[in-house]
Amino acid sequence: MSNHSAYEKKYVDPKDQSQVEGLLEHFNLPPKVIAFLRENKLKVQIALAVIITVVVTVSLYGSYQEKHLEKAASALSLAQKETGTAQSAAFEKVAADYGNTASGLWAKVELAHLEMREKNYGAAAEKYRLVSTEVQADNPLYPLTLVGLAEAYEAEQKYDESYGAFDSLKTIPGYVLTAYTGMARIYETKGELEKALGIYGQYLAVIGEEPGLEAQRAYVDEKIARIKAQQ
Numbered sequence: 001m002s003n004h005s006a007y008e009k010k011y012v013d014p015k016d017q018s019q020v021e022g023l024l025e026h027f028n029l030p031p032k033v034i035a036f037l038r039e040n041k042l043k044v045q046i047a048l049a050v051i052i053t054v055v056v057t058v059s060l061y062g063s064y065q066e067k068h069l070e071k072a073a074s075a076l077s078l079a080q081k082e083t084g085t086a087q088s089a090a091f092e093k094v095a096a097d098y099g100n101t102a103s104g105l106w107a108k109v110e111l112a113h114l115e116m117r118e119k120n121y122g123a124a125a126e127k128y129r130l131v132s133t134e135v136q137a138d139n140p141l142y143p144l145t146l147v148g149l150a151e152a153y154e155a156e157q158k159y160d161e162s163y164g165a166f167d168s169l170k171t172i173p174g175y176v177l178t179a180y181t182g183m184a185r186i187y188e189t190k191g192e193l194e195k196a197l198g199i200y201g202q203y204l205a206v207i208g209e210e211p212g213l214e215a216q217r218a219y220v221d222e223k224i225a226r227i228k229a230q231q
Helices: 019-026 029-038 042-080 084-099 104-119 123-134 140-156 159-167 176-189 195-205 214-230
Strands: none
Touching: 029 042, 042 084, 042 104, 042 214, 084 104, 104 123, 104 140, 104 159, 104 176, 123 140, 140 159, 176 195, 176 214
16 A cells, blocks of 8 residues: 555656746646646646736726726716706717716716707607617616607607507506506597597506505596596
């Protein structure tokens, strides 16, 4: 039986030793592994250099991204404190400089809101539409832009487009009532009261007897009663 301990360094001929001897031997690596590393020293060094470069690059990029997001958030916050044309210009700059960030997208939504306040409904609709194409359906900005888009189209009297935008909202939690009341309002505006009643009926069927929605049911019941009184 061998008296060699697993914790003892294995003998290596001095001619095989190199500058990495200390590292390899003190790790107590198997002789075959040590031999492989020595035979492929250059390849191993290149691989390590690549790995280190990748790690450093990723770390630096992560740091850059973090600072970029912080600058975007700060710029948006400052823009929101501006007024008038200065605010519009500030939002434009945030959108241009940080367009691919959440702050940049929010700046674009703010620009659309400004157009709505100025009653530039066509320009507002286009801005809302563009933002809606830049975000995923699970992004909180998506339903917000759909609401803005629907209202801008409605203000332009583009009722079919407005109805379509409201219709896209009806499956998004938190916007169901907005969607159905918007669709019903479109039909009311067009004088199609039976269709408006049908939309409100659909909403009541969707929410059923779900607890916590008593206020919504009462609101829709009032809308239905008012429409029926007009018939």
